[in-house]
Amino acid sequence: MNKQLGIFQVVVEDHKCVGAGQCVVVAPEVFDQRDEDGMVVLLQAQPDPALRPAVEKAVRLCPALAIRIEDR
């Protein structure tokens, strides 16, 4: 049912993050960076389905492969 509605979860493994910020560049509604060390901040774990293409781009661009999408 969730998949039909386009509902998806964003999962971030913070220990992998290297602070590149590429996720913020492509999906600023979903990601931000901590000021002190540039580590990722997940703003919305369940973003609007319309943001899925942007989040998919963030997944591929992350140099540490720290982001994944889960369809629940």
Place this chain on the structure above:
Amino acid sequence: MTGPSPQQIVIVGASAAGVSAAMALRDQGYAGRLTLVDAQPHLPYERPPLSKRVLTLPDEEPSWLYPAQEYSHKAIDLRLGLRAQRLQEGAVHLDNGEALPFDRLLIATGVTARQWPGQMQMQGTHVLRSWDDALRLRQQLRQARRVLVIGAGVLGCEVTASARSLGLHVTLIDPQPVPMQRQLGPVLGGLLADLHRAQGVDLLCATGVQRLLAQDGRFAGVQTDDGRTLAADLLVVAIGAAPSTDWLQGSGLDLREGVVCDAYCRAADGIYAAGDVARWTCVHSGKLRRVEHRMHAAEQGAHAAANMLGPQQVFDPTPFFWSDQYQVKIQGYGFVEEGDEPVVAAGEVQSGRFVMAFIARGRVTALVGWNAARDLRLLRGRIGLPREQLAAA
């Protein structure tokens, strides 16, 4: 060989560039055969942690690029432990006798760590490129007391920081005047030198190693070019890496310092290269460049994949790199060239948080952040713009 729609794609080299290309091909709807081959036996893994957490955390495991099932899930035929030996007549020939014919080929075989002459004949010497190298180095660091690192590039500096944080005595030697001169330029390189010295590293810049010394078949130290003898019990050689192109001899490709490509990452009809091995043509300057950064590999792999399937797009990246040393996060965008003028664009050097911009011919060519990830990200768009625009809000 190069029809409009490829049906068989072969990727040689399953690290960051090769795996990124494979995933991008499937993402873009390529439904034909896709073979990803690598000489190493391990599932594809991340290299950046090998000089950092893998050395400092005793039980750290490899960080896989993707879980094993992801490859089969995407119908990517991952063939590990097979070495490509020859490229001939539209096929890649492997060391097990198999031939892999292709409509499109991506060469992503990366680089091989350069060794110091004679180091293989002594125990206690290391290069660092693979997971196996890292495991061996981690084990030996446990018993070491005095570590000597030859080469103060990114890898040498990171290994030094890791060994120092394990409480070992570390000497870092390089003939350049400052560490990471190529990536940071002389001013930032000087700050990095200060950082290492403040952490207790015995940093010897503008110094060359004359020869390695051994005792009873074990590394015992080095003789420097200014006549000093430095004793140590573990050696890490971090003097750079050579593109892995031996297997392409006789293929007809231009192999001068990597696989030479045009501005589309194309080495020949239907043949592309990406990552550390690729020396591609920069569209604006016509210069050939080869970049050994993690994110660049993924970007170029994905770009080559897109070019394999559809209309050719010029590859014109703004490479990103990072280096974590002690409590400092160094990050950069663009290309720092000799003679570029460094200008503080955000923060202050004194506070330990700043962004340095590099100016050439009146324009911003590169940015390097020092514990300033957010500021760096916000300034990224200024690359290519006139220097006056750095101050704009």
